[in-house]
Amino acid sequence: MSILGTRVVRTEDPQFLTRGAVYTDDLTDERLTGALHATFVRSQVAHAKILSVDTEAAKQAPGVVAVYTAADLTDLPPLAPPFPFIAAEFERQWLCTDTVRFVGDAIAVVLTEERYQGEDAAEQVVVDLDVLPAVVGTANAAKDETILFPAAGTNVLAAFGEPAPADFFDGCEVVVEQAVVNQRVAPVPLETRATSAVWGEDGRVTVWCTNQGAQQAKGQIAEWLGLDASLVHLITPDVGGGFGAKIGADPEYALVAHLAKLSGRPVRWTESRSENLTTMLHGRGQDQVVKIGGTRDGKVLAYSLVTDQDGGAYPRIGVVLPTLTMLMTPGTYAFPKVHAQARALATNTTPIGAYRGAGRPEATAAVERAMDLFAAEIGMDPAQVRRINLVPKFDEPHTTLMGATYDSGDYVAALDKALEASGYAELRAEQQARRERGDARQLGIGISTYVEITGADNGAGTGEEAELEVHPDGTATVLTGTSPHGQGHATTWAMLASDQLGIPVEKITVLHGDTDRIPKGGGTMGSRSLQQGGAAVHQAAVELVEVAKKRAAERLEANPDDLIVDLGSASLQVKGTPGVSVSFAELAAEEALMVQTTFTAAAATFPFGAHVAVVETDVESGKATVVRIVTVDDAGTIINPLLAEGQRHGGIAQGVAQALLEEVLYDEDGNPQTSTLADYPFISATELPSFELVEMATPTPMNPLGAKGIGEAGTIGSTPAVQSAVIDSVAHLGVRHVDMPATSMRVWKAVQAAQAGAQHQNGSTN
Amino acid sequence: MQVSMTVNGQQRTDEVEPRMLLAHHLRDNLGLTATNIGCDSTSCGACTVIVDGLSVKSCTVLALQAEGSQVTTLEGLAGEDGELHPVQAAFQSEHGLQCGFCTSGMVMASVGVLAANPNPTDREVREGLEGNLCRCTGYHNIVQAVLKAAEAGPVAGQVPQTQEVSA
Numbered sequence: 050m051s052i053l054g055t056r057v058v059r060t061e062d063p064q065f066l067t068r069g070a071v072y073t074d075d076l077t078d079e080r081l082t083g084a085l086h087a088t089f090v091r092s093q094v095a096h097a098k099i100l101s102v103d104t105e106a107a108k109q110a111p112g113v114v115a116v117y118t119a120a121d122l123t124d125l126p127p128l129a130p131p132f133p134f135i136a137a138e139f140e141r142q143w144l145c146t147d148t149v150r151f152v153g154d155a156i157a158v159v160l161t162e163e164r165y166q167g168e169d170a171a172e173q174v175v176v177d178l179d180v181l182p183a184v185v186g187t188a189n190a191a192k193d194e195t196i197l198f199p200a201a202g203t204n205v206l207a208a209f210g211e212p213a214p215a216d217f218f219d220g221c222e223v224v225v226e227q228a229v230v231n232q233r234v235a236p237v238p239l240e241t242r243a244t245s246a247v248w249g250e251d252g253r254v255t256v257w258c259t260n261q262g263a264q265q266a267k268g269q270i271a272e273w274l275g276l277d278a279s280l281v282h283l284i285t286p287d288v289g290g291g292f293g294a295k296i297g298a299d300p301e302y303a304l305v306a307h308l309a310k311l312s313g314r315p316v317r318w319t320e321s322r323s324e325n326l327t328t329m330l331h332g333r334g335q336d337q338v339v340k341i342g343g344t345r346d347g348k349v350l351a352y353s354l355v356t357d358q359d360g361g362a363y364p365r366i367g368v369v370l371p372t373l374t375m376l377m378t379p380g381t382y383a384f385p386k387v388h389a390q391a392r393a394l395a396t397n398t399t400p401i402g403a404y405r406g407a408g409r410p411e412a413t414a415a416v417e418r419a420m421d422l423f424a425a426e427i428g429m430d431p432a433q434v435r436r437i438n439l440v441p442k443f444d445e446p447h448t449t450l451m452g453a454t455y456d457s458g459d460y461v462a463a464l465d466k467a468l469e470a471s472g473y474a475e476l477r478a479e480q481q482a483r484r485e486r487g488d489a490r491q492l493g494i495g496i497s498t499y500v501e502i503t504g505a506d507n508g509a510g511t512g513e514e515a516e517l518e519v520h521p522d523g524t525a526t527v528l529t530g531t532s533p534h535g536q537g538h539a540t541t542w543a544m545l546a547s548d549q550l551g552i553p554v555e556k557i558t559v560l561h562g563d564t565d566r567i568p569k570g571g572g573t574m575g576s577r578s579l580q581q582g583g584a585a586v587h588q589a590a591v592e593l594v595e596v597a598k599k600r601a602a603e604r605l606e607a608n609p610d611d612l613i614v615d616l617g618s619a620s621l622q623v624k625g626t627p628g629v630s631v632s633f634a635e636l637a638a639e640e641a642l643m644v645q646t647t648f649t650a651a652a653a654t655f656p657f658g659a660h661v662a663v664v665e666t667d668v669e670s671g672k673a674t675v676v677r678i679v680t681v682d683d684a685g686t687i688i689n690p691l692l693a694e695g696q697r698h699g700g701i702a703q704g705v706a707q708a709l710l711e712e713v714l715y716d717e718d719g720n721p722q723t724s725t726l727a728d729y730p731f732i733s734a735t736e737l738p739s740f741e742l743v744e745m746a747t748p749t750p751m752n753p754l755g756a757k758g759i760g761e762a763g764t765i766g767s768t769p770a771v772q773s774a775v776i777d778s779v780a781h782l783g784v785r786h787v788d789m790p791a792t793s794m795r796v797w798k799a800v801q802a803a804q805a806g807a808q809h810q811n812g813s814t815n
Numbered sequence: 816m817q818v819s820m821t822v823n824g825q826q827r828t829d830e831v832e833p834r835m836l837l838a839h840h841l842r843d844n845l846g847l848t849a850t851n852i853g854c855d856s857t858s859c860g861a862c863t864v865i866v867d868g869l870s871v872k873s874c875t876v877l878a879l880q881a882e883g884s885q886v887t888t889l890e891g892l893a894g895e896d897g898e899l900h901p902v903q904a905a906f907q908s909e910h911g912l913q914c915g916f917c918t919s920g921m922v923m924a925s926v927g928v929l930a931a932n933p934n935p936t937d938r939e940v941r942e943g944l945e946g947n948l949c950r951c952t953g954y955h956n957i958v959q960a961v962l963k964a965a966e967a968g969p970v971a972g973q974v975p976q977t978q979e980v981s982a
Binding site: 058059061062063065066067068069070071072074075077164165236237238239240241287288289290292321322323534535536537691692694695698699700701702703725726727731733734735737739740763 | 832834835839842843846848849850851852853854855856857858859861889890892893897899903906907908910912913914915916917918919922937940941942944945946947948949950951952953954955956957958959
């Protein structure tokens with residue numbers, strides 16, 4: 050029996066559970082002996098002109114070695130916008146020169162001998178500011194009354210698509226329109242950002258940082274600092290979570306490396322959580338308008354999604370996320386007409402980047418909300434409306450009106466499985482009974498179906514490399530350009546090699562995140578790793594067996610085609626003659642047994658599924674509690690169910706968190722209101738039930754493993770299911786819509802408004 | 816100032832600033848980096864250790880306050896022969912950790928939960944771990960791990976260096 054598909058426990062766990070992993074702040078590399086601690090002086094005001102920065106007092110503070118401001122960095126060119134279609138005027142200074150644009154914008158850096166001295170000294174830096182009006186929210190940004198980058202002349206960072214034609218909804222019996230907020234959230238990996246840097250006598254800089262892809266971060270740092278890439282050695286040690294927010298280098302990492310050069314000492318930086326919550330990239334942050342039209346018997350004829358993406362103070366990945374939202378606009382549905390348009394706007398807030406799902410959850414939340422509104426308008430069960438409009442099962446790729454080519458899918462089956470596992474009919478009956486009794490705790494049932502894009506860079510031709518070497522002692526080493534930070538690649542990649550070679554998983558070491566040893570790699574993001582990096586390891590193992598067969602054939606005086614792998618002994622045998630064999634280790638002892646290969650997936654894959662969420666809402670207080678979540682998440686062939694389930698669990702929880710609790714808030718002056726974990730309502734164990742996972746696996750033809758991505762699916766499905774369940778729990782009281790997060794206050798207000806008859810009827814009926 | 820405490824069974828005496836947090840003392844002075852720091856508001860629990868039988872957040876205790884105390888960190892939880900503590904073993908078998916950053920605190924807090932309640936329900940485990948945040952697992956397998964560890968009996972709520980632990 051193959052090891053693939055079995056529940057192998059993680060080989061990395063014994064160390065994590067006894068000595069702890071080694072994160073960037075844990076490093077004891079001798080090159081970091083005597084390292085200085087960097088502390089950033091950051092703006093406490095969202096938008097202001099800088100009149101002066103006085104560092105004299107700070108320079109006299111205990112332990113201070115140096116204090117740097119923009120004046121010390123004139124040899125570094127400003128940070129250009131990350132995409133060529135963004136106007137060059139939206140450039141960013143390493144340290145602010147004349148303007149601060151969000152609370153947290155970096156103004157100065159203090160280097161001290163000891164950690165605690167940095168905070169003391171940073172407080173001694175005196176910054177004189179002339180406060181400007183702050184732009185908070187996309188609606189304010191769009192007015193262009195206050196412009197963050199006057200030279201650009203507008204707050205619009207980028208615009209995508211055209212308005213819908215005037216006749217777009219002609220012929221629809223029913224049209225419903227709704228403004229929908231997909232709120233800004235904080236990724237909050239438990240490990241905050243951290244980096245260390247030291248320059249060697251050879252003129253090379255070694256940078257350690259917590260990141261989702263060493264190679265990409267290295268390239269960015271080299272480019273920013275104007276260094277030849279060969280001069281940067283970047284290492285990602287164990288990484289304490291990423292969730293998209295650790296994709297690519299942050300300016301702080303490059304700046305710390307630069308200051309290590311200026312100061313002539315190694316430098317370390319580990320941000321505090323409050324610094325993290327105000328300066329690490331946030332996620333989501335879309336203001337959407339959904340409009341859906343169709344017939345009274347449930348057929349959707351046209352759907353439009355218009356999105357304003359909050360980009361934050363400086364353009365980062367967030368600017369392009371609406372393009373993924375647009376691509377996935379119709380989701381699982383076969384709408385005859387689809388329209389999407391978006392723009393990204395600069396605001397005086399923390400820049401926006403990727404967060405688990407990154408653009409796709411926003412598309413799913415929008416279309417699922419639209420489907421519920423449409424169902425409510427025509428008085429049809431939301432499951433039935435979905436079934437009528439789902440793309441039917443397909444085995445050949447299905448290309449949508451937005452140009453996405455779905456690889457394989459059976460959305461109706463996923464929905465049916467989720468409904469059946471949840472006991473949907475019984476739930477509806479229970480809900481009806483509670484409504485009739487007027488119970489204080491009302492039941493809400495939310496359904497979502499989703500399809501998302503994973504391995505979006507598949508087909509771009511870059512591929513992913515793997516190196517596999519068997520050693521004479523019978524162990525093996527895998528080198529991968531993917532970059533685990535909780536996903537368990539050390540175990541799964543070992544399983545993929547073991548599956549071909551028979552070398553036990555515990556004898557296979559997986560290395561990653563060191564650009565000197567692994568110069569090329571795409572990192573771990575966008576649920577790409579297994580279908581690219583994993584597939585590359587599989588391919589390397591297959592190729593290594595072929596190399597070994599040729600060499601064994603000579604040694605055994607047999608035809609290579611007559612040799613088979615005996616997994617039990619990790620050897621090659623002559624078919625039918627088990628006594629004539631040679632192990633991979635013996636071959637490695639003769640001559641290095643190593644393969645380096647590149648796997649290039651033909652195209653992206655599209656995992657899909659359906660979620661049913663059940664909430665109980667206390668109608669008096671508005672508090673909604675998730676009591677059940679039933680999920681079907683079809684990610685193709687599963688290599689390690691234990692780890693795949695773990696990915697689903699984490700994703701589901703983050704979706705519930707966005708639907709019910711979490712939101713980054715600013716006041717109208719741009720002051721963060723959620724800058725500590727005491728204020729930011731990070732979801733805890735008490736706010737979640739255990740999850741009910743239903744299996745479904747439709748393999749993809751895009752890689753030999755049949756695997757699609759599983760990292761983000763849980764989040765994409767659960768967010769709208771939970772939001773929908775909350776609204777459903779009070780729908781009988783006249784509530785049509787509640788924005789996320791559906792907090793007690795929001796739900797209570799919606800109920801009060803509905804009961805007062807003041808609920809705005811946002812929909813219109815033709 | 817000088818501070819003395821027994822950490823994982825070893826007597827340690829060090830010079831510390833009066834304001835130094837126990838978490839930083841363990842990490843920076845004693846090199847016990849399994850204890851992680853994930854916030855600055857006593858919210859995340861990544862720094863949870865056991866002090867004189869109580870699971871506490873070491874970011875909220877001054878090193879000086881632990882004078883004369885018995886402190887157990889994750890590094891001191893396994894047996895001398897390397898045998899995993901029942902909570903450690905269950906976290907592995909139930910896949911109760913992913914990135915690992917919350918794990919040290921989560922394991923130590925779980926020992927505290929089981930000390931106070933050797934046979935908890937799913938809900939009781941969740942309430943016991945409310946002060947420990949995890950972004951990766953959705954808590955599902957952490958809860959399963961604690962329930963699994965409870966099957967080992969009272970030893971799951973004990974640490975090698977102290978006789979009694981309570982939540």
